[in-house]
Amino acid sequence: MADIIALKDTVTGTSFQPGTIEYFNPDVGQVATLDILYDYDSLRQTLDRDALSSNRETTLWRYRDLLPIAPDSPVPPLAVGWTALYQTPRLAQDLGIQQAWVKDDGANPTGSLKDRASTMVVAHALEKGVKVVSTASTGNAAAALAGVGASVNHTTIETIIFVPAAAPEAKIAQLLVYGATVILVEDSYDTAFDLCYEMCISENWYCRNTGINPYTSEGKKTVAYEIAEQLNWQAPDVVIVSVGDGSIISGVHKGFVELHKLGWIEHVPRLIGVQAAGSSPLVKAWQNNMAAVDMQAEEVHTIADSISAGLPRDRVKALRAVRETKGAFVAVSDEAIIQAIPTFARLTGVFAEPSTAAIYAGAKEALKQGYLQADERVIFISTGNGLKDVRRAQESVSGGLRVQPTLGAVRTALKNR
Numbered sequence: 001m002a003d004i005i006a007l008k009d010t011v012t013g014t015s016f017q018p019g020t021i022e023y024f025n026p027d028v029g030q031v032a033t034l035d036i037l038y039d040y041d042s043l044r045q046t047l048d049r050d051a052l053s054s055n056r057e058t059t060l061w062r063y064r065d066l067l068p069i070a071p072d073s074p075v076p077p078l079a080v081g082w083t084a085l086y087q088t089p090r091l092a093q094d095l096g097i098q099q100a101w102v103k104d105d106g107a108n109p110t111g112s113l114k115d116r117a118s119t120m121v122v123a124h125a126l127e128k129g130v131k132v133v134s135t136a137s138t139g140n141a142a143a144a145l146a147g148v149g150a151s152v153n154h155t156t157i158e159t160i161i162f163v164p165a166a167a168p169e170a171k172i173a174q175l176l177v178y179g180a181t182v183i184l185v186e187d188s189y190d191t192a193f194d195l196c197y198e199m200c201i202s203e204n205w206y207c208r209n210t211g212i213n214p215y216t217s218e219g220k221k222t223v224a225y226e227i228a229e230q231l232n233w234q235a236p237d238v239v240i241v242s243v244g245d246g247s248i249i250s251g252v253h254k255g256f257v258e259l260h261k262l263g264w265i266e267h268v269p270r271l272i273g274v275q276a277a278g279s280s281p282l283v284k285a286w287q288n289n290m291a292a293v294d295m296q297a298e299e300v301h302t303i304a305d306s307i308s309a310g311l312p313r314d315r316v317k318a319l320r321a322v323r324e325t326k327g328a329f330v331a332v333s334d335e336a337i338i339q340a341i342p343t344f345a346r347l348t349g350v351f352a353e354p355s356t357a358a359i360y361a362g363a364k365e366a367l368k369q370g371y372l373q374a375d376e377r378v379i380f381i382s383t384g385n386g387l388k389d390v391r392r393a394q395e396s397v398s399g400g401l402r403v404q405p406t407l408g409a410v411r412t413a414l415k416n417r
Contacts, residue, residue: 001070002038007214010035010316011293023212030197031293033314034214035254036068040261049264052229058082060116060222066258067120068218075123078151080115081222083107085230091347091380095363099377101236102348103227106356106385110147110174111140112306113223113248113383118144120219121208125157128206135208136162136196138189138244138305139171140384145208146178160205162196164189167305168389190297190310210247211313217251224255227379228265235265237376240366242358242383243273243282243329244307246318252381253321269379271327272371273318274362276302276355279309280331282318287329292316303334303392306355306384328371336361341386341396351386351393 006015009025011032016025025032047065055062060081069075084104092100105113118141125133135145142161149159161175165184175182185192193209200207210216228235235256243249249271256268275283279300285292297311312318322329332340340357344350347360359380366372386393401417403409 001064002043002066002068004036004068005039006037008035008037009033010320023207023214030212030313031316033211033316035317036214036218038066038258040258044262047262049233049262060119060219060226063222063225066225067222068215069120069123070127073123073127075126076119076148076151078109078115078119078148080108080119080148082226085227085379086348086350088348088380091344091360092378094347095367096374097367097372097378098375101231101379102350103223103379103381104350105223106350106352106382108144110143111385111388112144113220113381114141114144115148116219116222117141117210117216117247117251118148118208118219121145121206121213121215122148122152122157124215125206126152130206131156132158132160132203132205133208134160134162134196134200134205135210136189136193137210138164138308139167139174139388140306141208141210142180142182143171143174143178146175146180149180150178160199162192164192168391170390171388188300188310189308193313209313210245216247217254217314217317220248220251221255221258223381224252225259228256228259233265235259235267236269236379238270238272238327238372239379239381240272240274240359240363241381242304242307242355242362243275243318244279244309244312244355246273246282246312246314248381248383249273249321250314250317253317253325268325270325271321272362272366273322273327273329274358274365275329275331276304276307276337276358277331277333278302279304279307280329281310282312282315283329283331285315285319286322292319302337304337304354304358305389306353307358328366328369330362330365330369330371332358332361332365336364338392338396341393345386350382352382353384353386353388354392356382356384
């Protein structure tokens with residue numbers, strides 16, 4: 001276990017002692033999300049990077065010495081993390097870059113990277129003796145919490161989920177199958193987020209909401225740990241990830257920064273965040289050199305529901321991640337996202353939901369704008385499985401070859417395809 005030395009407000013830099021604050025600096029507001037800080041000098045002295053190679057744990061808990069969960073505390077049994085990192089030469093060739101890999105986090109138990117955050121939050125809830133954990137989500141974080149909550153059999157944790165009523169049916173069905181209590185909010189994700197938080201405070205539930213709960217970043221940072229270890233501790237030049245609330249890109253950033261502080265990698269990669277053009281407040285803030293505290297909620301419209309956010313909740317950390325690494329934010333159209341679904345799958349073998357397919361379109365845009373160079377080694381983080389939104393995948397492709405049940409008909413169809 002890594003001992004927490006402070007919780008630091010990302011806006012004012014105020015530090016709080018562990019246990020004195022839960023979600024954000026109340027004197028500033030929700031924008032002042034928290035960084036969980038450790039004694040990195042001490043960890044550098046006591047931890048052995050190369051000893052990880054003999055660790056037989058094949059989940060994110062292989063990094064337990066760098067996580068804020070006590071060694072004897074129970075953790076959810078679902079095998080979250082240690083997902084495959086695929087080298088994808090055809091993707092590299094298509095884009096004209098030196099090397100490309102896809103980190104397939106859609107292979108997590110509930111189909112998305114959000115499982116990392118939820119297993120961390122539920123583990124912390126078990127330590128605290130919490131009985132109700134709640135979150136607001138467009139689908140993936142909700143499924144992650146519902147699935148991880150359902151897996152816990154040594155105590156009872158009730159999960160209560162707030163989702164926009166317009167969320168994809170497949171995602172809502174997944175929540176119900178896991179047995180979560182699902183509140184379908186007849187409004188936007190941002191409204192559902194606020195309603196969830198208000199209920200958590202009123203009813204003394206534990207709030208998993210992205211950005212507000214600092215333990216979500218502690219789970220998400222493990223994807224960076226895995227990428228570095230799977231590359232034999234040779235950090236890539238660039239990591240590309242889709243962005244909604246900003247919690248994933250900030251978690252990726254924290255993971256690489258911590259590895260660099262420990263001396264386990266030589267540099268922190270540049271981070272490129274991809275947003276849908278119809279939901280791109282971070283792109284605009286970055287382009288205009290705007291401070292996160294000055295951002296205002298805006299109306300958003302995109303088919304990529306997982307990255308739809310009018311006011312990103314982890315906006316301070318997300319902007320910091322891109323600015324500190326000299327990366328970039330780019331925006332891509334819904335049309336480009338739809339076209340990217342089959343292209344990304346055919347180049348990599350990874351079936352991704354729209355929000356993940358956006359990273360292929362984003363790489364094209366980053367190359368066009370000069371944010372990505374031909375001689376670079378690039379990681380693409382696939383954050384969600386394509387089965388999360390089959391309807392959009394169906395829109396991206398045409399039907400098969402319909403034939404009569406004869407060999408002649410099959411041959412004719414193949415000849416004329």
